[in-house]
Amino acid sequence: MAVRELGAGEREALLGTLRGAWPGLPALLAASVTVCAGATVTALLSPGITPVSVLLAAVLVGPGTAALTRAADGGATVRQWWCALRELWLYGMVNCLIAAAPAAALLVALTMWRQSDADWLLLSVGLNGAAALLALLALAVALPLGVLRPDLRGRLLWACGLHLVLRHPLRHLAGPSLAVLGVWASVHWSASLLLLTPGPAMVVTVAAVRLAAADPSEEADDGGRA
Numbered sequence: 001m002a003v004r005e006l007g008a009g010e011r012e013a014l015l016g017t018l019r020g021a022w023p024g025l026p027a028l029l030a031a032s033v034t035v036c037a038g039a040t041v042t043a044l045l046s047p048g049i050t051p052v053s054v055l056l057a058a059v060l061v062g063p064g065t066a067a068l069t070r071a072a073d074g075g076a077t078v079r080q081w082w083c084a085l086r087e088l089w090l091y092g093m094v095n096c097l098i099a100a101a102p103a104a105a106l107l108v109a110l111t112m113w114r115q116s117d118a119d120w121l122l123l124s125v126g127l128n129g130a131a132a133l134l135a136l137l138a139l140a141v142a143l144p145l146g147v148l149r150p151d152l153r154g155r156l157l158w159a160c161g162l163h164l165v166l167r168h169p170l171r172h173l174a175g176p177s178l179a180v181l182g183v184w185a186s187v188h189w190s191a192s193l194l195l196l197t198p199g200p201a202m203v204v205t206v207a208a209v210r211l212a213a214a215d216p217s218e219e220a221d222d223g224g225r226a
Helices: 008-019 025-045 051-071 078-116 121-148 154-167 169-188 191-196 198-213 216-225
Strands: none
Touching: 025 051, 025 078, 025 191, 025 198, 051 078, 051 121, 051 198, 078 121, 121 154, 121 169, 121 198, 154 169, 154 198, 169 191, 169 198, 191 198
């Protein structure tokens, strides 16, 4: 299958985001420290992967992640990142909680199944697992999309996020995959690498969302649905 060449608008959107990463390094570093601090506090308050830790991570890491999106988009300054943190903390927390809820339900279902060994609970595990996977994939697009497009909120934001990630899964999985790789490297090699993970991962994530926003086929689809 041939790969479609990028149009002029798509190339400009992609290059603009990547060019802005270098002058925005101080803001990216500050935002990454905030995200890692939230994750550290979560690990201290609720060790392990549990329903409580998943929901707590959404509360503590979500605000910093939303502000990181602003820092990753076009060379923001530290002052602009700080303003974004104050502006977007509730937005980030709420949307991360939406994605964390099915993940927490999945962990509860898994615990119940392991303790009771009841086969009928496998249905609950499967349904919650599918919901958690879709929610996390959609979050990777919906969170930065809502920062770039403040007019998109609620169900429309999540519908657009799910549509984009299902339409171009490889494009939108690049950022989350880079984040997972960074966490793996920090666990196996050096914990200091964790501070260098959120920034590059979000730059790639934002670039993918910018690319989708400049995709002529997406605009055609929007026109057809209007």
